[in-house]
Amino acid sequence: MVKEEKMIKITDLEKFYRTEEVETVALNKLSLEVKKGEFVAIMGPSGCGKSTLLNIIGMLDDPDGGSYVFNGTEIAHYSERKRADLRKHNIGFVFQSFNLIDELTVFENVELPLIYTGVAAADRAKRVEEVLDKMQIMHRRNHYPQQLSGGQQQRVAIARAVVNKPKLILADEPTGNLDSSNGNEVMELLTDLNEQGTTIVMVTHSEHDARYSHRIIRLLDGHTVMENIMI
Amino acid sequence: MIFLYITNEFSVDSFHQKGKNIYRVMRGYDATKARVPYLSGPYGPALLNDYPKDIKKAVRVMPTQALITLGNNSFNEKNVYAVDPSFFELFSFGLIKGNVSSVLKDPHSIVLTETTAKKYFGSTDPVGKVIEMDKSLQLKVTGVVRDVPSNSHLNFTMVMPITNYTNEEWFTKWRNNNEFVYVELNEGVNPAQLEKQFPTFMDKYMGKDLAQMHAHFDLALTPLKDIYFEESSSFDNVKHGDKKVVYIFLSIAVLILVIACINFMNLATLRAVERSKEVGLRKVLGAMRNSLIGQFIGESVLLTLIACVFAIALLLLIMPWYNGLLGYSLAISWNSPAIYLFLLGVILFVGFLAGSYPAFFLSSFTPIQALKGKLQLGKGGAFFRQALVVVQFSISVFLIISTIMIKKQMSFVKSKDLGYSKEQTIVVPINNGDIYNNRISFKNELMAHSNVESVAMMSGEPGGYYDRHSFEVEGQHETYNARTEFADFEYVKTLGLKIVAGRDFSPKFATDTTGSVLINETAAQQLGFTPAQAVGKWIIDNMRDSNRRHIVGVVKDFNFLSLKENMDALVISPAEDSRVAVIKLKPGNVTAGLNIIKQAYTKAAPAYPMEYTFLDQKFDTTYKADLRQQTILSVFSGLAIFIACLGLFGLASFTAGKRTKEIGVRKVLGSSVQNILILLSGDMLKPVLVATVIAIPLGYYSADKWLQNFAYRTPMHWWVFGLAAIITFGIAIFTVSFQSLKAALANPVKSLRSE
Structure with missing residues (x-):
């Protein structure tokens, strides 16, 4: 299943947070690779740099040093505009707190990435319906996020993440706000997506969730300390 | 104020x-x-x-x-x-x-x-x-x-x-x-x-x-x-007030106060979210709803009191300018209890009005909701806030339309062809015995000079005093009423009037001094004559004597009255009722011409300082009240829109803050900075759009009413309303875009980090 072609190649990545008095090292010459079709879990204690790494992989943040090659292109020094363009066509995000927009319905939330990538209205409706159907949330299409349970909200968030058919899904503690039953359902969904060819990088504190991945990368103080290949 | x-x-x-x-x-x-x-x-x-x-x-x-x-x-x-x-x-x-x-x-x-x-x-x-x-x-x-x-x-x-x-x-x-x-x-x-x-x-x-x-x-x-409130006119030169100006002033004051109260209510309600923990804690510690309401209204009253102190300081500072605007010196009588009662009333009323909504709103939360900081400004509240913004901007757009219309009418009046020549023309009142007795030598002295085109003595210059007499006219059964002008033979020439039938007064005709008159087109028309038919008819001025004089010519209508009055009939008779000398200078150096007039005046009336006005400046005195209305409206509509924009700015910054997460999510999903800007600004500008739609018909109605004061009116072009809308939108966009841009440029990682 796992293809050998590299999707992500990170080398000696550095990221610092500076305040007036203190400089904190978030990523300390971190290197890693993720192949296309791989499902990787990133684990580590709070403050080890997991989320920072995920943000840089997701092109939401700049590294301060090192190299980041995405699909064979060096993007470490890309402009905000170029990164945004690359991001919206290639990456889907799933957050711990779902990050759905309260003022928009389920349908509108899922439709949003398609609007930003310029998909025509008729085509958008079709694709949103497909993905809602697939996530078994179609009957809630006209509801607002606050009318849904946590599990349902995360399904909507996943639907939104995949509607643009991204090559990579970045999930930041996707089950963190869910009970175990809903958490398992979400992990099943991610596994399905991965099996259909989507590369997934997931940050988690949960050993249980990490076991759904092919590989676990453990971080401490901003660099890799261990990698476990899951059998 | x-x-x-x-x-x-x-x-x-x-x-x-x-x-x-x-x-x-x-x-x-x-x-x-x-x-x-x-x-x-x-x-x-x-x-x-x-x-x-x-x-x-x-x-x-x-x-x-x-x-x-x-x-x-x-x-x-x-x-x-x-x-x-x-x-x-x-x-x-x-x-x-x-x-x-x-x-x-x-x-x-x-x-x-x-x-x-x-x-x-x-x-x-x-x-x-x-x-x-x-x-x-x-x-x-x-x-x-x-x-x-x-x-x-x-x-x-x-x-x-x-x-x-x-x-x-x-x-x-x-x-x-x-x-x-x-x-x-x-x-x-x-x-x-x-x-x-x-x-x-x-x-x-x-x-x-x-x-x-x-x-x-x-x-x-x-x-x-x-x-005092009787209509002011040249027939009554004591000081008069204008109730219309008083009511306009009062309305603007009320409108500005409403805008300011709305701002306070809106911003105080928005701050409720920040103060929710305080409210929760107070409730847990035993505060009752009434005491919380008292606290918030008390805060509001205190704030109004402080504002009042600043307002009084500001008033004292700008009093000279304000007196200039009003046109007379206003004194603050600090000994009068009325002013203290008024200030107390304002502090209590405004304080209560502005503080009531946030007070009742804030105190209605349950302690748990409040402590968790999960206060939601519900959809109803959002609608209310938007409605308040609509009210504010409706007032602003209305005031802008009114200002533009007054300006437009004033410039119409200023530039209208009045039918007489007012350039290079100086009016000298014949207002003392010396100048009156020596008026002929004064005139001859001026006429001898090459800089002077012509000089006419008359009872009233255009825009000045025109008495109304009753006449008997050949072929008319009823007594006829018309305005009168008593002037010498240079009247038509000096004012540059046109003769449409017959001829001007002339010394070549021996009977002209005692037996001739000129009338204007309106008089001929009212008498049922064409200008040509009117020439030769006899006319008797009942209030003067019983002599029959003959109409020797008809002058083209000219606006000898204010443009607030319709064209009236005018009978011009040669007579020695000289109240002003109107002096037309040849094109060229006005200062030199003025010196010549001063020298001639000093010769004729050496004890008296010469007074004079330029005929083309008559505009400023005739339309003094309207010009004052224009200034008042301009200043206060500027103030109104400034205060409304302060509110909009506060609301924009709150909205941008509240939507930080949403903006972050949208950016993560691929939204560009422009998209975010359009989204935020568009949402904020919707109430401004609604306000404009509401204010335009109101502005039209009120401008139309105001224009009824004038017999000659500028048309109400659509662009007036368009311009008012553009000005309002321009200012509102400028206000909102600052906050929207700040939000749109923010790093989404930061906005989502709190999650």
Whole structure:
């Protein structure tokens, strides 16, 4: 299943947070690779740099040093505009707190990435319906996020993440706000997506969730300390 | 500011102790026109004599101007009142020196206001000193009176006994207009009953004259307190207020206060989210809802109190500018309890109004909701806030439309072709004996100079004084009413009028001086003639004599009245009623021309300083009240929109803050900065759009009403409303985009990190 072609190649990545008095090292010459079709879990204690790494992989943040090659292109020094363009066509995000927009319905939330990538209205409706159907949330299409349970909200968030058919899904503690039953359902969904060819990088504190991945990368103080290949 | 202004306007003449029994006698001459206050000398004593049971006192007031000389210094005093000796007994102007009942008994006495006394005598006591009036009368200062307050319709610098004129021939004629007559009625006398007796009075004294003139005069009494708000006109040159301006001022003040209260309510409600933990904690610790409501309203009242202190400081700072805007000096009477009561009322009312919504809103949360900081400003609240923004911007757009329309009308009036030539033309009043006696030599002196195109003597310059007379006209059965102009032969040439039929006055025709008139097109039309038909017809001015004069020419209509009045009929007759000299200079150096006029004037009236105005500047005086309205509206609509934008800015910054997460999510999903800007600004501008739609018809209606004041109106073009909308949107977009841009440029990682 796992293809050998590299999707992500990170080398000696550095990221610092500076305040007036203190400089904190978030990523300390971190290197890693993720192949296309791989499902990787990133684990580590709070403050080890997991989320920072995920943000840089997701092109939401700049590294301060090192190299980041995405699909064979060096993007470490890309402009905000170029990164945004690359991001919206290639990456889907799933957050711990779902990050759905309260003022928009389920349908509108899922439709949003398609609007930003310029998909025509008729085509958008079709694709949103497909993905809602697939996530078994179609009957809630006209509801607002606050009318849904946590599990349902995360399904909507996943639907939104995949509607643009991204090559990579970045999930930041996707089950963190869910009970175990809903958490398992979400992990099943991610596994399905991965099996259909989507590369997934997931940050988690949960050993249980990490076991759904092919590989676990453990971080401490901003660099890799261990990698476990899951059998 | 507005309170002071309105208090002052409505308190005019209220300081006279006998005020409730004082009336001004008004004379009516045409049922369709407003009455005029000018009467002749015999009216006062005759009224007192004929109605002794009703009228306690009758005081004549003749406004005049005089050259006052003291030693080597001469001043042209414009506000000299010649009055009956009981003037200070009737009116409470507050004599500082002298006795109210005897101060004007001696015909050679004079009373000065404090400022005038200082002007002539410095710090020395003026009583007993002698000043010279018009190089002929020696008057001894017998009293000093307090300066006339700004809330008085009468306004003088010197008061002298009218007895100096009572033996003059002109003074004793019933048919004359030179003074006001004020009467004090006895206690319990009904003025309406007294008015019913006036037709008999008029018949007794003027019956024959009126029959001969084919005219009808009637008399009426205006209560002292109503004089100020009577319509101002060239027939009544005391100080008048304009109720319309007062109401416009009041409305703007209320609107601005509403806008400011809305801002406070909106921002205080938005701050509720930040203060939710405080509210929760207070509730957990035992605070009851009432005490929380009290706390928030108390805060609001305190804030209003502080604002009031700042407002008073600001008021004192800008008082000189404000007085300039109002056109008179306004005094703050800190001794009056009214001002403190008003301030207290404002603090309590505004404080409660502005604080009530947030107070009730904040105190309604349950402690758990509040402590968790999960307060939601519900959809209903959002709608309410948007509605308040709509109200604010409706007011702003409305004020902008009004300002543009007033500006447009004023510029229309300014640029309208009035039908006469007003460029390079100087008006010199013939207002003293010397210049009047030497007017012919003055004119000849000017005409001899190459810089002078022409000079005409007339009874009123365009925009000035035009009396109304009744006429008999050949072929007409009814008496005909028209305005009159008495002028010399250079009238048409100097004003650049066009003759459409017949000819101009000419010295070539021996009968022109006594037997000719010109009329305007409107007069010809009203008489049922074409201009050509009118020429040659005879006409009799009933109020002048019984001579038949002939119409020798018809002039093209020109706007000799204000553009607020419709074109009226005009009869121009050669006569020696010279009240102004209108001097047309040849194109070129105006300053040189003016010097020539000054030299000629000094020769003709060496004791008097020359006064002059440019005919094209008449605009500013004719439309003074309208220009003031324009300034007031411009300033306050600017203020209104500024305050509304402060509110919008606060709301935009709150909205941007509240939507940080959403903006972050949208950016993560691929939204560009432009998309975010459009989204945020668009949402904020929706209420502005609604406000514009609401304000446009209101603005149209009110501008249309205001334009009814003018007989000649600028059209209401659609672009006025478009421009108002663009100005409002421009300012609103500028206000909102700052916050929106800040939000759109923020790093989404930061906005989502808190999650």
